[in-house]
Amino acid sequence: MGGYAVRRLIGAVPLLLFVSAVVFALLQAAPGGPTGAYLRRGAGMNPEDLARLEEELGLNDPVYLQYGKWLGRVLQGDFGMAVTSRRPVGDEIMDRLPNTLYLMGTAWLVTLLLAIPIGVYSALRQYSKFDHAVTAFTFVGQSVPIFWLGLILILIFYLTLDNPVTGGPLLPSGGVKTLGADFSIRDRLVHLILPVTMLAAGWIAWYSRFLRASMLEVIHLDYVRTARAKGLRERAVVLRHAFRNAAIPLVTLMALDLPYLFSGALFAEVIFSWPGMGRLFFDAAGRRDYGILMAVTMITSALIILSNLLADMVYALLDPRIRLS
Amino acid sequence: MRPAGGPGALQADAAERLLGGRSAARQETMLRLTLRRFFRHRLAAAGLVVLMLIGLSAILAPLAPYDPDALSATARKQGPSAEHWFGTDKAGRDIFARTVAGGRVSLTVGLASTALALAVGVTIGALAGYFGGWIDAGLMRLTDAFLCFPQLFVLIVLATLIRTTSLRVLQGSMVPIAVVIGVLSWMGLARIVRATFLALREKEFVEAARAAGAGNLRIMTRHILPGAVGPIVVQATLLVAASIITESGLSYLGFGVQPPTPSWGNLLEDAQAHMRTLPVFAIAPGLMIFLTVMSINFVGDGLRDALDPHSRR
Numbered sequence: 176m177g178g179y180a181v182r183r184l185i186g187a188v189p190l191l192l193f194v195s196a197v198v199f200a201l202l203q204a205a206p207g208g209p210t211g212a213y214l215r216r217g218a219g220m221n222p223e224d225l226a227r228l229e230e231e232l233g234l235n236d237p238v239y240l241q242y243g244k245w246l247g248r249v250l251q252g253d254f255g256m257a258v259t260s261r262r263p264v265g266d267e268i269m270d271r272l273p274n275t276l277y278l279m280g281t282a283w284l285v286t287l288l289l290a291i292p293i294g295v296y297s298a299l300r301q302y303s304k305f306d307h308a309v310t311a312f313t314f315v316g317q318s319v320p321i322f323w324l325g326l327i328l329i330l331i332f333y334l335t336l337d338n339p340v341t342g343g344p345l346l347p348s349g350g351v352k353t354l355g356a357d358f359s360i361r362d363r364l365v366h367l368i369l370p371v372t373m374l375a376a377g378w379i380a381w382y383s384r385f386l387r388a389s390m391l392e393v394i395h396l397d398y399v400r401t402a403r404a405k406g407l408r409e410r411a412v413v414l415r416h417a418f419r420n421a422a423i424p425l426v427t428l429m430a431l432d433l434p435y436l437f438s439g440a441l442f443a444e445v446i447f448s449w450p451g452m453g454r455l456f457f458d459a460a461g462r463r464d465y466g467i468l469m470a471v472t473m474i475t476s477a478l479i480i481l482s483n484l485l486a487d488m489v490y491a492l493l494d495p496r497i498r499l500s
Numbered sequence: 501m502r503p504a505g506g507p508g509a510l511q512a513d514a515a516e517r518l519l520g521g522r523s524a525a526r527q528e529t530m531l532r533l534t535l536r537r538f539f540r541h542r543l544a545a546a547g548l549v550v551l552m553l554i555g556l557s558a559i560l561a562p563l564a565p566y567d568p569d570a571l572s573a574t575a576r577k578q579g580p581s582a583e584h585w586f587g588t589d590k591a592g593r594d595i596f597a598r599t600v601a602g603g604r605v606s607l608t609v610g611l612a613s614t615a616l617a618l619a620v621g622v623t624i625g626a627l628a629g630y631f632g633g634w635i636d637a638g639l640m641r642l643t644d645a646f647l648c649f650p651q652l653f654v655l656i657v658l659a660t661l662i663r664t665t666s667l668r669v670l671q672g673s674m675v676p677i678a679v680v681i682g683v684l685s686w687m688g689l690a691r692i693v694r695a696t697f698l699a700l701r702e703k704e705f706v707e708a709a710r711a712a713g714a715g716n717l718r719i720m721t722r723h724i725l726p727g728a729v730g731p732i733v734v735q736a737t738l739l740v741a742a743s744i745i746t747e748s749g750l751s752y753l754g755f756g757v758q759p760p761t762p763s764w765g766n767l768l769e770d771a772q773a774h775m776r777t778l779p780v781f782a783i784a785p786g787l788m789i790f791l792t793v794m795s796i797n798f799v800g801d802g803l804r805d806a807l808d809p810h811s812r813r
Contacts, residue, residue, distance in 0.1 A: 189641070190641075190644060190645055190648055193645045194645065194648055194649065197649075201657060201658070201661065204661055205661060205664070314794060314797065314798075315794070317797065318741075318790055318793040318794035318797055319790055320745050320748055320749060320786060320789050320790065320793070321749070322748075322749055322752050322753075322768070323768060323786030323789060323790065326768065326771075326772060326775070326782050326786065327782070327783070327786070329775065330775050330779055330782060330783075334775055334776050334779075434647075434648075434649070434650045434651060434652075437650050437652075437653070438650060438651065438652035438653070438749075441652060441653070442749065442753075445753065456653065456656070457656075457753065460656050460657070460659070460660045460755065461754075463660060463663075463664050465660075468656070468657050468660065469657075471653065472649075472650065472653045472654060472657060475650040475653055476648050476649055476650060479648050479649075479650060480648050483648075
C-alpha cells in the first residue's frame with residue numbers, strides 16, 4: 176500500500192506540472208505577463224529600481240527559465256500581490272478558504288445524510304410510491320440549473336415569505352452571519368439554510384440515484400441471500416452486507432465530482448454573497464486581478480488531483496478485491 | 501500505406517462488401533427497430549416533443565411580435581399583460597421576445613460546442629484505442645490532465661483574457677464561448693470512444709478488412725466507428741444539455757454571451773435586480789433552461805435503451 180501511494184504521488188507530478196504550465200501560458204497572455212502580479216509591489220518606484228526589479232524577477236530571461244522561477248515561487252506559496260487590496264494573494268486566499276470549506280463541508284454532510292437513506296430505501300422498495308417519487312425528484316434535481324435554483328430560493332424564502340414573528344424576510348439571503356450581531360449558532364445555521372439547500376439539492380438527486388442503482392445491483396447477489404438465509408436481521412443484511420459493497424463506488428464518484436462541487440460553490444458564494452474563495456475569484460475576474468485568478472485555479476486543480484489520488488487509495492483500502500500493482 | 505483510389509481500393513471495396521457491409525434493406529429495419537424502441541420509452545418521446553417545440557420557438561423567434569432589442573421609454577418594467585406576455589424589462593424590451601431569442605443563442609452555443617467536443621473527442625479516442633501503445637498512453641494522460649481543470653474557473657479566466665487582451669474583438673460574439681466550452685468538454689467522449697475501439701479492434705471483421713487490404717483510416721472510419729455510434733450519440737446528447745447549463749451559468753455570471761445579445765443565462769442576471777417587482781422575468785428563462793435540459797436528459801435515456809444492442813425491448 177505504501178509503495179502504491181508513493182508511485183501514485185509521483186504519477187501526479189506530471190499532471191500538476193501540466194496544469195501549472197497551462198496556467199503559466201494563460202498568464203503570459205494576460206496584460207503584464209506572469210510576473211505582473213509581483214511587479215505591483217514596486218508600483219510608484221523610480222525607473223531604475225523598476226528595471227532592477229524586472230531583472231530580479233527574471234523578466235529578461237528566456238521563457239522556460241521564467242516558468243521555472245515562477246514555479247519555484249508558487250511552490251513556496253508566493254503568488255504575488257493582489258491588485259486592489261495590495262496584500263499577498265496567498266493571504267487573501269487563506270482568509271477566504273475556511274468559509275468555502277465551511278459551506279461545502281456542510282452541504283456535503285447534508286448530502287450524505289439524506290442521499291444515503293433515500294438511495295438505500297428506494298432500492299429496497301423498488302417501484303413503490305416512494306421510489307417513484309424519488310425518481311421524479313432525481314430527474315428534476317439533475318436538470319435544474321443550480322444558479323437558477325438559488326434565485327428561486329431567494330424569490331420564495333427571502334422576497335415572498337415573511338417571518339411570522341418579526342415580519343421581516345423568512346430567511347436571510349446573504350452572508351455568513353447577520354452583520355454587527357453577536358455570534359450565535361442559530362444565526363449561523365439560519366444563514367446556511369439557503370446556500371446549502373441550493374448546493375445539496377442537485378447532489379442529493381445525483382447520489383441517491385447512483386446509490387439506488389448500485390444497491391439494486393448487489394441486493395440480488397448470492398452473498399446477500401446467504402446472509403439472509405443464515406437468519407440475520409434484515410437491518411444487518413442491508414447495512415452490513417449489501418450497503419457496504421454498494422457504497423464503495425460512491426467514494427470514487429464523489430472524488431471525480433469535486434470540480435463540479437467547486438463550481439457549484441462558486442455559484443452559491445456569488446448568489447448568497449458568501450465571502451469564500453469562489454466569491455474572491457469572481458470579484459477578481461471583474462477587477463482583472465490575474466494573480467488571484469491563477470492562484471485559485473492552481474489551488475483548485477491541485478486539490479482535484481490530490482482528491483482523485485486519495486479516492487483511489489481509499490477505494491483500494493475498502494475493496495480488498497482490488498490488487499495494487 | 502497504399503495511395504487511396506488505386507486498383508487495390510476497388511478490390512478492397514468489393515471484399516468488404518462481401519465480408520461485412522450492410523445492405524440498405526438491413527439498415528432500414530435496424531433504424532425502424534431503434535425508433536420503435538425509442539418511442540416505447542414514454543418520457544423520451546415526451547422529451548423529444550418538448551425539445552421540438554423549444555427548437556421551433558428558437559427557429560421562429562424572429563417572428564415574435566416584438567423585436568427583442570427594441571427599447572421603449574413608455575413601457576418599462578411592466579408586469580405581464582395581453583400585450584407583453586411576460587412583461588417588459590428595465591429598458592422596455594419585451595421579455596417574451598428576449599426569452600425566445602435567448603433560446604436561439606443558448607441552443608446554438610450548446611450544439612456548436614458539442615459538435616466541437618465530438619470532433620476532438622472522437623478523434624482522440626479513436627487514435628488512442630486503435631493504435632494503443634505510447635499513442636494511447638500519451639493521449640490518455642492528456643485526457644486525465646484536462647479532467648483536472650475546474651471547468652468553470654478556467655472558463656472564467658479565458659473569458660477575462662478575451663475581454664482584456666487583443667482578443668477583445670471577439671467579445672459579443674458567441675463563437676469564443678462555444679469554442680472554449682467545446683475544448684473543455686471532450687474528455688468523456690474520448691474515453692468512451694477509446695473503450696469501444698479497444699474492444700472492437702481485435703475482432704475478426706477488422707482482421708478481415710485488413711486482409712482485404714483496407715488501410716488504417718478506412719478500418720477506423722468504415723469498420724470500427726459504426727460500432728461506436730450508439731454510445732457516442734448518447735454521450736453527445738447529454739453533452740448538449742451540460743453545455744447549455746455551462747453556457748447559461750457563465751452568461752449569468754457575466755462571463756458568457758454579452759448583453760445586449762440575449763441568452764437564457766444573461767437574462768437571469770438582468771432579472772435578478774427586479775425579482776420583487778418582476779418575478780416572471782426570473783422564472784421564464786430559468787424554466788426554459790430546466791425544460792430543455794430535462795427533455796434532453798430524457799431523450800438521452802431513451803436513446804441509451806434504443807441503441808443498446810443488448811436491450812431487447
